[in-house]
Amino acid sequence: MDANDVRGHLDGLLLAVLESGPLHGYGIIEALQxxxxxxxxxxTGTVYPALRRLERARWIExxxxxxxxxxxxxxxxxxxxxKELARRxxxxxxxxxxxxxxxGGGA
Incomplete structure (x- = not known):
């Protein structure tokens, strides 16, 4: 899977990875893998801009x-x-x- 496959879900994935505790940027990438x-x-060109966006939104510190x-x-x-992670x-x-x-093919 690449960045296009997770479009619209990257923020939630990053929040979920950080739920278990603080990580540095590369540690986040490794945890996702x-x-x-x-x-x-x-x-990194996908993850680091998203981290900056999440920080601006005050969802991460x-x-x-x-x-x-x-x-x-x-x-x-x-x-x-x-709270945002729970919502997502x-x-x-x-x-x-x-x-x-x-x-599922239901009627």
Whole structure:
């Protein structure tokens, strides 16, 4: 899967990955790959702009630190981000139910 396959769902995926705790940008990309069984291989050029967008929306919070002499930005889910994640999960369940009904071949 590539970035086009997750269009419209990337923000929710990023919020879900951060639910388990703070991660730096590359750690987020690795977590997406790991949790998707390798199906999600998103480039940094897709993930980092989305992280900045989520930070502007105040759904995540970023902090700078220095690790091994290198600056690193670590992101964590904000209280507003937890609410947004819950909303997106509810929307996803409803969406997949409708699509499943249609694709399931029912009358």
């Amino acid at each position: 790991r949790r998707s069984g390798g199906a999600l291989q998103l480039p 970023g902090t700078w630190s220095v690790v091994d002499g290198r600056k690193r930005r670590t992101y964590s889910l904000s209280p507003a981000g937890r 999960r509810s929307e996803w369940v409803r969406f997949t139910g409708v699509i499943g009904t249609v694709l």
